[in-house]
Amino acid sequence: MDSLQHALKEWAVAVRALERGETALVVRKGGIREKAFAVPRTRFLLLPGYEHQRPELLKPEYRPLMDEIPNLTDDGPLRFSSFVEVAGAYEVSEAEDLAALDPYHMWTSEYAESRFRWRPKKPLTVLVLRTYLLPETVELPYREAYGGCKSWIELAEPVPVEGARPALSDEGFEELISPAVGVLRKLEPAPMGS
Numbered sequence: 001m002d003s004l005q006h007a008l009k010e011w012a013v014a015v016r017a018l019e020r021g022e023t024a025l026v027v028r029k030g031g032i033r034e035k036a037f038a039v040p041r042t043r044f045l046l047l048p049g050y051e052h053q054r055p056e057l058l059k060p061e062y063r064p065l066m067d068e069i070p071n072l073t074d075d076g077p078l079r080f081s082s083f084v085e086v087a088g089a090y091e092v093s094e095a096e097d098l099a100a101l102d103p104y105h106m107w108t109s110e111y112a113e114s115r116f117r118w119r120p121k122k123p124l125t126v127l128v129l130r131t132y133l134l135p136e137t138v139e140l141p142y143r144e145a146y147g148g149c150k151s152w153i154e155l156a157e158p159v160p161v162e163g164a165r166p167a168l169s170d171e172g173f174e175e176l177i178s179p180a181v182g183v184l185r186k187l188e189p190a191p192m193g194s
Contacts, residue, residue, distance in 0.1 A: 026127045042085060
């Protein structure tokens with residue numbers, strides 16, 4: 001596959017941390033327009049979002065990344081610099097499981113707990129993502145269909161991904177995820193598409 005058309009909207013600061021190999025975990029519950037968060041694909045682009053991210057919701061060691069994020073809006077051109085492959089997807093339904101994962105994600109425990117309590121009957125989904133850097137940033141025009149509080153968008157045109165390279169070596173990726181996977185293995189796998 002040398003192009004992708006499916007993209008996950010994620011905070012720009014989280015995309016930057018994934019691209020730098022500083023994290024591999026994303027914790028999601030879905031957008032306001034979604035009944036629940038689902039993972040329809042195992043490979044997808046990352047679309048940086050700018051409007052909801054706030055430094056005080058990040059652990060202190062990740063806050064300096066905010067200084068590197070351009071001051072952009074979500075209704076401007078779309079910029080893609082990476083895609084990911086899902087190495088694992090798990091459902092978190094218990095507060096103690098979320099607490100056990102605290103050392104491995106970038107959000108403050110208070111923010112993670114607030115996401116957990118929102119729509120309490122729905123589990124959080126923790127994605128373990130292997131990030132690949134595109135050879136160059138691809139820019140696409142914004143369309144109205146891409147807007148709104150939703151997790152996934154289907155792009156009108158494909159983004160080429162040929163020549164992408166992993167953000168981390170195989171060994172570096174395994175080293176980054178292995179402590180978290182020890183906790184995640186005890187949880188229910190989240191349903192995923194192909």
